[in-house]
Amino acid sequence: MAMVPDQPAGAAGRLNLEEFQQQVLVILAAQFPTLQFRAGDRAGVILVGESQMGLGNLYARYQQGGVAGAELKDLVCAHFGNLVDVVPPPDGQPLAPWEDARAKLRPQLMPVAFTRRVPLVHFPFHAGLAIGLVLDEPNRYAYVRADDRDGWGKSADELYALALRNLDAQTHGVKIHAFTQPERLMVIETKDGYDAARLLLPELRARAAKHLGEPFLAGVPNRDFLIMWSRRCSATFQSGVRQQLQADSENQPHPLTSVVFEAAAAFVRPATGA
DSSP, X not given: OOOOOOOOOOTTSOOOHHHHHHHHHHHHHHHOTTSOEEEOSSTTEEEETTEEEEOHHHHHHHHHHOOOHHHHHHHHHHHHHHHHXXXXXXXXXXXXXXXXXXXXXXXXXXXXXXXXXXXXXXXXXXXXXXXXXXXXXXXXEEEOBHHHHHHHTOOXXXXXXXXXXXXXXXXXXXXXXXXXXXXXXXXXXXXXXXXXXXXXXXXXXXXXXXXXXXXXXXXXXXXXXXXXXXXXXXXXXXXXHHHHHHHHHHHSSSBOOOOXXXXXXXXXXXXXXX
């Protein structure tokens, strides 16, 4: 197993940006051995395939906390996790044969910017988000590309419908935390990569509507969290949950959006006047 090297001691015990870049490359090579990472032309940039990944935000967090070793490894993996997911396999290598892929298909919410990195199968959503399709592999999520769709001989709509059915079946055994006092809300936080995407499931929204009233409000600040609450919740709660959505969308791994959604069994859309 590759080890994360000890942090060299600089004048203030911190790495400069070039040293930090090299240590991040060591961590990435150990954690994602099938991908070829390399330094960019500038110290603050790392390249993988044709994708360019900046280190600015990650380095700022490192400077604030002075993390090293295993803690730095966790920080790097959280920062690069979503970006690595959308890097395609080498040319000519399909994700999987259709017979293997069909049961693994899942929908996943993602920033629209990810769809510009490689030609992914995706659908428009709201608030700067898109709906991507992934294969649920044991240790990663492999995003479905247009080439995969064509190789399988399926339409994007067929793939999306199957992905929803698969996620719906997976959700039947998921723990949903439902509260009635002091506020009426529901929370899903399994951290299986699909918590936010469960807002796409009509059956789940219908269940939420029975508990919360219709329409209800919802938030997906990051990929691994879904909160739904009643419009009748107190003003204090409404304000607090919006503040938390903003904070989580800025600070949690796999960030999505702080936008509040209005939902019912039949629809999801950005809330207005809520």
